Amino acid sequence: MFGKTLLFSAALLAAGSMSAVAETELTVYTAFEAEFLDRYAAAFNKDHPDIKINWVRDSTGVVTAKLLAEKNNPKADVVWSLAASSLLMLKAEGMLEPYAPKGIEALDPRYVDSDTPPSWVGLDAWLGAICYNTVEGKKRGVPQPTSWADLTKPEYAGHVVMPNPASSGTGFLDVSAWLQMFGGDGWDYMDKLHANIASYTHSGSKPCKMAASGETVVGVSFAFRGAKSKTDGAPIEVIIPSEGTGWDLEAAAIIAGTPNLDAAKTLMDWSISLAAMEQYNVGYAVLAIPGVAKPVPNYPADAEAKMIRNDFEWAATNRKSILEEWSKRYDTKSEPKS
Numbered sequence: 001m002f003g004k005t006l007l008f009s010a011a012l013l014a015a016g017s018m019s020a021v022a023e024t025e026l027t028v029y030t031a032f033e034a035e036f037l038d039r040y041a042a043a044f045n046k047d048h049p050d051i052k053i054n055w056v057r058d059s060t061g062v063v064t065a066k067l068l069a070e071k072n073n074p075k076a077d078v079v080w081s082l083a084a085s086s087l088l089m090l091k092a093e094g095m096l097e098p099y100a101p102k103g104i105e106a107l108d109p110r111y112v113d114s115d116t117p118p119s120w121v122g123l124d125a126w127l128g129a130i131c132y133n134t135v136e137g138k139k140r141g142v143p144q145p146t147s148w149a150d151l152t153k154p155e156y157a158g159h160v161v162m163p164n165p166a167s168s169g170t171g172f173l174d175v176s177a178w179l180q181m182f183g184g185d186g187w188d189y190m191d192k193l194h195a196n197i198a199s200y201t202h203s204g205s206k207p208c209k210m211a212a213s214g215e216t217v218v219g220v221s222f223a224f225r226g227a228k229s230k231t232d233g234a235p236i237e238v239i240i241p242s243e244g245t246g247w248d249l250e251a252a253a254i255i256a257g258t259p260n261l262d263a264a265k266t267l268m269d270w271s272i273s274l275a276a277m278e279q280y281n282v283g284y285a286v287l288a289i290p291g292v293a294k295p296v297p298n299y300p301a302d303a304e305a306k307m308i309r310n311d312f313e314w315a316a317t318n319r320k321s322i323l324e325e326w327s328k329r330y331d332t333k334s335e336p337k338s
Contacts, residue, residue, distance in 0.1 A: 023052040024263040029067060031060040031169060032081040032250070033205065033224075036283070040080075043279050044270055051263045059203055060086060060169025067255075071095055077258040078267050083169040084249040085176070087113075087120040088316035096120060097254040097261070101268040111249055111288040121272055122249035125286040127303050128174045129223040130239040131208035133216070142217045147242045148178070151218065152192035160196050161207040162220035164334045166323045169248060170204025170222045175326060176315040177246025177308055190330070200334040212236050223303055224283045230298040240300045244308040249288075250280075 032040065034057055041053045056076065058066070064086040067076065071093055079087065090096050091113070100117040111122030130151075132144050142159050145151055151160055163171030179186035198216060201207055207219030208226050212234035226238030252271045254264045270276055277287050285296040286304050315322075 023050060024260055025052045025054055026077045026260055026263055026267060027054050027056060027075060028078045028080050028267070029056045029063050029076040030079070030081045031063050031083070032057065033283075036279075039282075040279055043275060044267065047270060047275065048266055051266060053267075059167050061165070061167040061172065064089065067095065068093065074255050074257055076255045077260050078252065078254055078264045080252045080267065080271055081123065081250040082253075083172070084120065084122060084251040085172070085312050085315040085319065086169070087251050087253050088312055089319060090253070091119045092316070095256055097256040097258065097264075099254055099265055099268055101265070101272050103269070103272055107272060107288045108290050111251075120251045120253040121268070122251045122288045123271060123276070124250050124280040124284040124288060125247050125307070126170070126250060126284060127223045127240065127247040127286070127307060128170065128177060128245040129221060129226050129300065129303075130241060131211040131219040131221050131226040131229065132237045132239060133211045133214055133218075133235060134237060135235045136214050136217045140217060144237060145218065145239060145241070148189070149243070151196060151220075152189070156196045156218065158196065158198050159217040160193070160220065161198050161210055161216045161218070162200060163204045163207060164200040164202055164331070165326055167202040167337075168204040171200070172315075172319070172323075173246040173248045174220060175322060177244075177310070179322065180246075180311060180314070181243060181308060187325070187329070190326070194330050194333070197330075197333050200330065202335060202337060208236075223285075223299055224296075227296055227298040227300075228283060238298060238300050240303050240306045244306045245303075247307045247310060248312075250284075
Protein backbone atom coordinates (compact mmCIF):
# COMPACT_ATOMS: atom_id res chain seq x y z
CA MET A 1 0.00 0.00 0.00
CA PHE A 2 2.78 2.37 0.99
CA GLY A 3 4.60 1.59 -2.27
CA LYS A 4 1.46 2.33 -4.28
CA THR A 5 1.10 5.64 -2.45
CA LEU A 6 4.67 6.54 -3.36
CA LEU A 7 4.05 5.66 -6.99
CA PHE A 8 0.86 7.73 -7.04
CA SER A 9 2.66 10.68 -5.45
CA ALA A 10 5.48 10.39 -7.99
CA ALA A 11 2.92 10.40 -10.79
CA LEU A 12 1.31 13.53 -9.39
CA LEU A 13 4.70 15.22 -9.12
CA ALA A 14 5.53 14.28 -12.69
CA ALA A 15 2.21 15.61 -13.92
CA GLY A 16 2.74 18.78 -11.92
CA SER A 17 6.19 19.33 -13.38
CA MET A 18 4.83 18.73 -16.88
CA SER A 19 2.10 21.30 -16.41
CA ALA A 20 4.67 23.74 -15.03
CA VAL A 21 6.73 23.38 -18.20
CA ALA A 22 3.86 23.37 -20.66
CA GLU A 23 3.06 25.97 -22.40
CA THR A 24 2.04 29.40 -23.01
CA GLU A 25 1.07 29.33 -26.67
CA LEU A 26 1.99 32.26 -28.90
CA THR A 27 0.41 32.83 -32.28
CA VAL A 28 3.30 34.16 -34.33
CA TYR A 29 2.75 35.70 -37.76
CA THR A 30 5.82 35.48 -39.99
CA ALA A 31 7.24 35.91 -43.46
CA PHE A 32 10.34 33.83 -42.64
CA GLU A 33 11.13 31.30 -45.35
CA ALA A 34 9.08 28.20 -44.52
CA GLU A 35 12.17 26.01 -44.38
CA PHE A 36 13.47 28.00 -41.37
CA LEU A 37 10.45 27.70 -39.09
CA ASP A 38 11.17 24.37 -37.39
CA ARG A 39 14.81 25.28 -36.82
CA TYR A 40 14.02 28.69 -35.35
CA ALA A 41 11.31 27.32 -33.06
CA ALA A 42 13.59 24.51 -31.87
CA ALA A 43 16.40 26.96 -31.08
CA PHE A 44 14.00 29.20 -29.15
CA ASN A 45 12.49 26.25 -27.27
CA LYS A 46 15.93 25.05 -26.26
CA ASP A 47 16.08 28.16 -24.06
CA HIS A 48 12.34 28.53 -23.42
CA PRO A 49 10.58 25.15 -23.46
CA ASP A 50 7.54 26.61 -21.72
CA ILE A 51 6.44 28.70 -24.73
CA LYS A 52 4.96 27.03 -27.77
CA ILE A 53 5.04 28.86 -31.10
CA ASN A 54 2.08 28.44 -33.43
CA TRP A 55 3.26 29.78 -36.79
CA VAL A 56 1.06 31.57 -39.31
CA ARG A 57 3.29 31.94 -42.38
CA ASP A 58 2.84 33.66 -45.75
CA SER A 59 4.51 36.19 -48.03
CA THR A 60 5.10 39.68 -46.69
CA GLY A 61 2.25 41.36 -48.52
CA VAL A 62 -0.23 38.67 -47.50
CA VAL A 63 0.80 38.79 -43.82
CA THR A 64 0.65 42.59 -43.84
CA ALA A 65 -2.84 42.60 -45.36
CA LYS A 66 -4.01 39.94 -42.89
CA LEU A 67 -2.78 41.93 -39.89
CA LEU A 68 -4.42 45.13 -41.13
CA ALA A 69 -7.69 43.29 -41.74
CA GLU A 70 -7.58 41.98 -38.17
CA LYS A 71 -6.87 45.40 -36.65
CA ASN A 72 -10.05 45.46 -34.56
CA ASN A 73 -9.86 41.80 -33.62
CA PRO A 74 -6.17 40.80 -33.50
CA LYS A 75 -5.33 37.12 -33.81
CA ALA A 76 -1.53 37.38 -33.55
CA ASP A 77 0.53 37.82 -30.40
CA VAL A 78 3.84 38.54 -32.08
CA VAL A 79 5.16 39.27 -35.54
CA TRP A 80 8.54 37.57 -35.89
CA SER A 81 9.88 38.49 -39.31
CA LEU A 82 8.01 41.01 -41.36
CA ALA A 83 9.44 43.86 -43.42
CA ALA A 84 10.20 46.96 -41.37
CA SER A 85 8.28 48.99 -43.96
CA SER A 86 5.20 46.85 -43.17
CA LEU A 87 5.64 47.21 -39.42
CA LEU A 88 5.79 50.98 -39.82
CA MET A 89 2.33 50.78 -41.39
CA LEU A 90 1.05 48.78 -38.42
CA LYS A 91 2.68 51.25 -36.04
CA ALA A 92 0.86 54.13 -37.72
CA GLU A 93 -2.41 52.26 -37.10
CA GLY A 94 -1.60 51.90 -33.38
CA MET A 95 -1.33 48.13 -33.67
CA LEU A 96 2.09 47.57 -32.06
CA GLU A 97 3.02 47.36 -28.37
CA PRO A 98 6.21 49.40 -27.75
CA TYR A 99 8.92 47.35 -26.09
CA ALA A 100 12.71 47.57 -25.81
CA PRO A 101 13.99 43.97 -25.78
CA LYS A 102 16.89 43.02 -23.54
CA GLY A 103 20.16 43.58 -25.41
CA ILE A 104 18.77 46.25 -27.73
CA GLU A 105 21.84 48.43 -27.16
CA ALA A 106 23.88 45.94 -29.22
CA LEU A 107 21.81 46.48 -32.38
CA ASP A 108 22.82 48.77 -35.23
CA PRO A 109 20.68 51.89 -34.56
CA ARG A 110 19.58 51.92 -38.22
CA TYR A 111 17.78 48.67 -37.55
CA VAL A 112 15.63 49.89 -34.65
CA ASP A 113 12.43 51.93 -34.64
CA SER A 114 13.23 55.56 -33.80
CA ASP A 115 10.76 55.88 -30.91
CA THR A 116 11.64 55.21 -27.27
CA PRO A 117 10.68 52.52 -26.45
CA PRO A 118 10.70 51.19 -30.01
CA SER A 119 7.66 49.61 -31.61
CA TRP A 120 9.78 47.16 -33.62
CA VAL A 121 13.35 45.89 -33.88
CA GLY A 122 15.28 44.56 -36.86
CA LEU A 123 16.76 41.08 -36.98
CA ASP A 124 18.63 40.89 -40.28
CA ALA A 125 18.54 42.47 -43.72
CA TRP A 126 17.55 40.87 -46.98
CA LEU A 127 18.73 42.38 -50.25
CA GLY A 128 17.42 42.42 -53.78
CA ALA A 129 19.56 40.44 -56.22
CA ILE A 130 19.51 38.92 -59.70
CA CYS A 131 19.76 35.16 -60.17
CA TYR A 132 21.14 34.31 -63.62
CA ASN A 133 21.19 30.78 -65.06
CA THR A 134 24.52 30.48 -66.88
CA VAL A 135 23.54 27.34 -68.83
CA GLU A 136 20.21 28.68 -70.08
CA GLY A 137 21.71 32.11 -70.72
CA LYS A 138 24.34 30.64 -73.03
CA LYS A 139 21.79 28.40 -74.72
CA ARG A 140 19.36 31.24 -75.39
CA GLY A 141 21.88 33.98 -76.15
CA VAL A 142 21.04 36.02 -73.06
CA PRO A 143 24.18 37.60 -71.56
CA GLN A 144 24.85 37.83 -67.83
CA PRO A 145 23.52 41.17 -66.57
CA THR A 146 25.55 43.46 -64.35
CA SER A 147 22.99 46.20 -63.76
CA TRP A 148 19.27 46.87 -63.44
CA ALA A 149 19.50 48.79 -66.70
CA ASP A 150 20.70 45.66 -68.51
CA LEU A 151 17.35 43.97 -67.85
CA THR A 152 15.56 46.48 -70.11
CA LYS A 153 17.66 45.54 -73.17
CA PRO A 154 15.96 43.71 -76.09
CA GLU A 155 17.88 40.46 -75.58
CA TYR A 156 16.17 39.96 -72.19
CA ALA A 157 12.61 40.07 -73.61
CA GLY A 158 10.57 37.23 -72.12
CA HIS A 159 13.47 35.95 -70.01
CA VAL A 160 12.92 37.90 -66.76
CA VAL A 161 10.68 36.94 -63.84
CA MET A 162 10.23 39.10 -60.75
CA PRO A 163 7.92 39.21 -57.70
CA ASN A 164 4.66 41.14 -57.54
CA PRO A 165 5.23 43.90 -54.93
CA ALA A 166 1.65 43.70 -53.65
CA SER A 167 2.19 40.16 -52.36
CA SER A 168 5.97 39.95 -51.99
CA GLY A 169 8.17 42.02 -49.70
CA THR A 170 11.05 41.39 -52.08
CA GLY A 171 9.02 42.78 -54.95
CA PHE A 172 8.13 45.85 -52.93
CA LEU A 173 11.71 46.53 -51.85
CA ASP A 174 12.74 46.38 -55.53
CA VAL A 175 10.03 48.82 -56.64
CA SER A 176 10.63 51.12 -53.67
CA ALA A 177 14.37 51.10 -54.38
CA TRP A 178 13.93 51.93 -58.08
CA LEU A 179 11.71 54.88 -57.20
CA GLN A 180 14.25 56.09 -54.64
CA MET A 181 17.30 55.51 -56.87
CA PHE A 182 15.89 56.75 -60.16
CA GLY A 183 13.52 59.42 -58.83
CA GLY A 184 11.01 60.57 -61.43
CA ASP A 185 12.45 58.05 -63.89
CA GLY A 186 11.53 55.11 -61.67
CA TRP A 187 8.22 54.44 -63.43
CA ASP A 188 9.87 54.92 -66.80
CA TYR A 189 12.41 52.26 -65.82
CA MET A 190 9.65 49.87 -64.75
CA ASP A 191 7.75 50.48 -68.01
CA LYS A 192 10.81 49.34 -69.95
CA LEU A 193 11.41 46.40 -67.62
CA HIS A 194 7.76 45.33 -67.89
CA ALA A 195 8.18 44.87 -71.64
CA ASN A 196 10.75 42.14 -70.89
CA ILE A 197 8.94 40.47 -67.99
CA ALA A 198 7.59 36.95 -68.56
CA SER A 199 5.58 36.94 -65.33
CA TYR A 200 5.28 38.41 -61.84
CA THR A 201 5.21 35.79 -59.08
CA HIS A 202 3.58 36.07 -55.66
CA SER A 203 6.66 34.77 -53.88
CA GLY A 204 9.96 36.60 -53.50
CA SER A 205 12.01 33.42 -53.68
CA LYS A 206 10.20 31.83 -56.64
CA PRO A 207 11.96 33.83 -59.42
CA CYS A 208 15.34 32.60 -58.20
CA LYS A 209 14.04 29.05 -57.84
CA MET A 210 12.81 29.29 -61.43
CA ALA A 211 16.22 30.51 -62.59
CA ALA A 212 17.92 27.74 -60.64
CA SER A 213 15.76 25.08 -62.33
CA GLY A 214 16.11 26.61 -65.81
CA GLU A 215 12.47 27.73 -66.08
CA THR A 216 13.73 31.25 -66.71
CA VAL A 217 17.11 32.78 -67.42
CA VAL A 218 16.82 35.70 -65.01
CA GLY A 219 15.01 35.79 -61.69
CA VAL A 220 14.80 39.03 -59.71
CA SER A 221 14.83 37.75 -56.14
CA PHE A 222 16.97 38.15 -53.03
CA ALA A 223 20.56 37.30 -52.25
CA PHE A 224 19.98 34.55 -49.68
CA ARG A 225 17.86 32.47 -52.05
CA GLY A 226 20.43 32.82 -54.82
CA ALA A 227 23.33 31.90 -52.54
CA LYS A 228 21.51 28.82 -51.25
CA SER A 229 20.51 27.68 -54.73
CA LYS A 230 24.07 28.03 -55.96
CA THR A 231 25.42 26.17 -52.92
CA ASP A 232 22.92 23.41 -53.67
CA GLY A 233 24.47 23.05 -57.12
CA ALA A 234 22.30 25.21 -59.39
CA PRO A 235 24.16 26.74 -62.37
CA ILE A 236 23.45 30.34 -61.38
CA GLU A 237 25.32 33.51 -60.63
CA VAL A 238 24.04 35.84 -57.90
CA ILE A 239 24.43 39.46 -58.95
CA ILE A 240 24.06 42.66 -56.95
CA PRO A 241 23.42 45.28 -59.67
CA SER A 242 25.96 48.03 -60.13
CA GLU A 243 23.48 50.84 -59.38
CA GLY A 244 22.90 49.47 -55.88
CA THR A 245 20.08 47.40 -54.49
CA GLY A 246 16.99 47.72 -52.37
CA TRP A 247 16.76 46.01 -49.03
CA ASP A 248 14.49 45.65 -46.07
CA LEU A 249 14.74 44.33 -42.56
CA GLU A 250 13.25 41.19 -41.22
CA ALA A 251 11.83 42.75 -38.07
CA ALA A 252 9.84 41.75 -35.01
CA ALA A 253 7.13 43.38 -32.91
CA ILE A 254 4.46 42.65 -30.32
CA ILE A 255 0.84 43.08 -31.34
CA ALA A 256 -0.93 45.50 -29.01
CA GLY A 257 -3.50 43.88 -26.75
CA THR A 258 -1.95 40.42 -26.69
CA PRO A 259 -3.12 38.49 -23.61
CA ASN A 260 0.30 36.79 -23.52
CA LEU A 261 2.46 39.87 -23.05
CA ASP A 262 5.12 38.31 -20.81
CA ALA A 263 5.69 35.41 -23.21
CA ALA A 264 5.68 37.84 -26.15
CA LYS A 265 8.40 39.90 -24.45
CA THR A 266 10.42 36.73 -23.86
CA LEU A 267 10.27 35.91 -27.55
CA MET A 268 11.25 39.48 -28.46
CA ASP A 269 14.24 39.30 -26.09
CA TRP A 270 15.37 36.05 -27.67
CA SER A 271 14.79 37.29 -31.23
CA ILE A 272 17.71 39.74 -30.94
CA SER A 273 20.00 37.50 -28.89
CA LEU A 274 23.30 36.12 -30.14
CA ALA A 275 21.67 32.68 -30.25
CA ALA A 276 19.05 34.04 -32.65
CA MET A 277 21.65 35.86 -34.76
CA GLU A 278 23.48 32.56 -35.17
CA GLN A 279 20.29 31.05 -36.60
CA TYR A 280 19.67 33.96 -38.99
CA ASN A 281 23.30 33.84 -40.13
CA VAL A 282 22.78 30.38 -41.65
CA GLY A 283 21.30 32.20 -44.62
CA TYR A 284 21.67 35.94 -44.09
CA ALA A 285 24.98 37.76 -44.15
CA VAL A 286 23.78 41.13 -42.79
CA LEU A 287 22.67 40.96 -39.15
CA ALA A 288 21.24 43.55 -36.78
CA ILE A 289 24.16 43.08 -34.38
CA PRO A 290 27.24 44.41 -36.21
CA GLY A 291 30.39 42.35 -36.43
CA VAL A 292 28.98 38.92 -35.56
CA ALA A 293 28.01 37.60 -39.01
CA LYS A 294 30.13 34.84 -40.52
CA PRO A 295 30.45 34.63 -44.31
CA VAL A 296 27.60 32.81 -46.05
CA PRO A 297 28.66 30.50 -48.91
CA ASN A 298 28.15 32.07 -52.35
CA TYR A 299 26.62 35.24 -50.88
CA PRO A 300 27.87 38.18 -53.00
CA ALA A 301 30.90 39.69 -51.30
CA ASP A 302 29.95 43.26 -52.23
CA ALA A 303 26.35 43.00 -51.10
CA GLU A 304 26.35 45.16 -47.97
CA ALA A 305 28.33 47.93 -49.67
CA LYS A 306 25.65 48.19 -52.39
CA MET A 307 22.66 48.59 -50.05
CA ILE A 308 21.00 51.88 -50.99
CA ARG A 309 20.23 54.59 -48.49
CA ASN A 310 16.75 53.32 -47.75
CA ASP A 311 13.96 55.56 -46.46
CA PHE A 312 11.63 53.15 -44.65
CA GLU A 313 9.29 55.92 -43.53
CA TRP A 314 8.84 57.08 -47.13
CA ALA A 315 8.26 53.51 -48.30
CA ALA A 316 5.66 52.87 -45.60
CA THR A 317 3.86 56.18 -46.11
CA ASN A 318 3.67 55.73 -49.88
CA ARG A 319 3.16 51.98 -50.02
CA LYS A 320 -0.57 52.10 -50.84
CA SER A 321 -0.23 54.61 -53.68
CA ILE A 322 2.86 52.83 -55.07
CA LEU A 323 1.06 49.49 -55.18
CA GLU A 324 -2.05 51.01 -56.75
CA GLU A 325 0.03 52.58 -59.50
CA TRP A 326 2.09 49.42 -60.01
CA SER A 327 -1.01 47.24 -60.27
CA LYS A 328 -2.67 49.61 -62.73
CA ARG A 329 0.37 49.50 -65.00
CA TYR A 330 1.67 45.94 -64.75
CA ASP A 331 -0.65 43.49 -63.01
CA THR A 332 -1.75 41.86 -66.28
CA LYS A 333 1.43 39.75 -66.21
CA SER A 334 0.98 38.51 -62.64
CA GLU A 335 0.61 34.79 -62.18
CA PRO A 336 -2.77 33.62 -60.86
CA LYS A 337 -3.12 33.61 -57.09
CA SER A 338 -3.34 30.14 -55.61
